[in-house]
Amino acid sequence: MKQIFTIGCLVLLAGCASSSVMPVNKNTIIITTSTDSDCGQSGAQKVALKMAAIETIRRGYDEFAILDSRQHSDVRLIGHTPVYSNTTMNGTVVGNSVFGSANTTYYGGDPLYGGFFSQGLAVRLLPKGSGGVDARGTLGEDWEKIIKKDVNTCL
Structure with a gap:
């Protein structure tokens, strides 16, 4: 790659x-x-x-x-790369309830220059x-x- x-x-x-x-x-x-x-x-x-x-x-x-x-x-700055996100979740079901956490990571948004x-x-x-x-x-x-x-x- x-x-x-x-x-x-x-x-x-x-x-x-x-x-x-x-x-x-x-x-x-x-x-x-x-x-x-x-x-x-x-x-x-x-x-x-x-x-x-x-x-x-x-x-x-x-x-x-x-x-x-x-x-x-x-x-000059002509734009930005797209922004993406990735969410991971961990959880436990106890009866009718779910307990856990979620983590979202964002990436992208880098500047693009031209000219x-x-x-x-x-x-x-x-x-x-x-x-x-x-x-x-x-x-x-x-x-x-x-x-x-x-x-x-x-x-």
């Missing part, structure tokens, strides 16, 4: 992020990333940073510098040795595979 829950959560998070890239000039871009509420603001930041590294390499540069960063959150987090980055693309953030180092040793696709998950 725990495996099914874990797999279900991973499937839900599999497409939890999207990004767009807007060129400003030859070596400056603006990246806008939006993630589901499950990712948190740090998830949106991670996705935006990876997209900055991906776009840096795709556009023929090696390093990048973040010129500006903006965040927004639209996460999104967004992260915007203004990014300057730089040649190697400029003192910026190393794009390939940001993506790790699988950078060649990663740059072939956009980042669509905060995991």
Whole structure:
């Protein structure tokens, strides 16, 4: 059961992020990333940073510098899970009377949150040795595979 829950959560998070890239000039871009509420603001930041590294390499540069960063959150309470109860009774019959006790346990009613987090980055693309953030180092040793696709998950 725990495996099914874990797999279900991973499937839900599999497409939890999207990004767009807007060129400003030859070596400056603006990246806008939006993630589901499950990712948190740090998830949106991670996705935006990876997209900055991906776009840096795709556009023929090696390093990048973040010129500006903006965040927004639209996460809010959207409801609660259903409330359930379970009642157990213990009793003894003596003649026409019943003596005993009952215990009711309630569960559920947990909050449900929805919405999104967004992260915007203004990014300057730089040649190697400029003192910026190393794009390939940001993506790790699988950078060649990663740059072939956009980042669509905060995991």
